Amino acid sequence: MPPTMVMIRARAEEIAAHLGVANFSASAGFIRRSAKRNYLVNVSLWGTRGSAAADVEASKQRMADIREDLCAYAPEQIHNIDEAGLYFRGFPYVTAGSGRRALGSKAIKARDHLTLVLAVNQTGSHKIPVDIIGKPAVTVCFQAPRDSCPLPYFFQTLA
Numbered sequence: 304m305p306p307t308m309v310m311i312r313a314r315a316e317e318i319a320a321h322l323g324v325a326n327f328s329a330s331a332g333f334i335r336r337s338a339k340r341n342y343l344v345n346v347s348l349w350g351t352r353g354s355a356a357a358d359v360e361a362s363k364q365r366m367a368d369i370r371e372d373l374c375a376y377a378p379e380q381i382h383n384i385d386e387a388g389l390y391f392r393g394f395p396y397v398t399a400g401s402g403r404r405a406l407g408s409k410a411i412k413a414r415d416h417l418t419l420v421l422a423v424n425q426t427g428s429h430k431i432p433v434d435i436i437g438k439p440a441v442t443v444c445f446q447a448p449r450d451s452c453p454l455p456y457f458f459q460t461l462a
Contacts, residue, residue, distance in 0.1 A: 308334060379429070384422040390415070 312329040315337075319327035338344075373381055422431035433454050440458045 311337070378425040381425040382422055382429075382431075383425070384420065384431075387419045387421065389417045389419055 308331075311334050315329040315333070316327065319329075418436040420434040420436060423429065435452065435454050435456045437456065437458055438460060442452070442456070
């Protein structure tokens with residue numbers, strides 16, 4: 304989560320109180336100069352990162368319905384599966400020198416990733432090994448003479 308002006312101001316005032324500095328005020332100029340000194344810039348990223356909590360009440364009702372349906376099964380029979388995206392060519396950080404050039408660049412739009420599939424039952428007694436799903440049928444990093452992939456690898460062209 305990127306720090307906001309309010310978060311930075313509150314943290315600066317907290318540190319000043321801890322150090323015993325009297326009459327300290329984290330003004331907008333203080334924050335701006337601190338950001339400049341530490342090479343922090345504001346870059347607006349765009350894309351498919353939407354809010355997950357769009358309709359909270361509908362989500363709560365749906366979860367109540369699912370819990371009611373699951374009461375008929377034993378905890379060992381209930382499995383939870385989730386996926387995690389590993390963006391290995393993402394654009395994690397922006398420095399002051401490259402911030403303005405990064406907007407609209409291919410680095411921000413890069414979507415090269417792997418999908419990790421994780422599954423376990425409710426009691427934790429049956430853990431399914433992590434699977435990897437990627438685009439290439441044969442990945443370059445696992446071709447001979449290198450070691451093979453230690454996890455099960457599956458490919459899907461639309462991944």
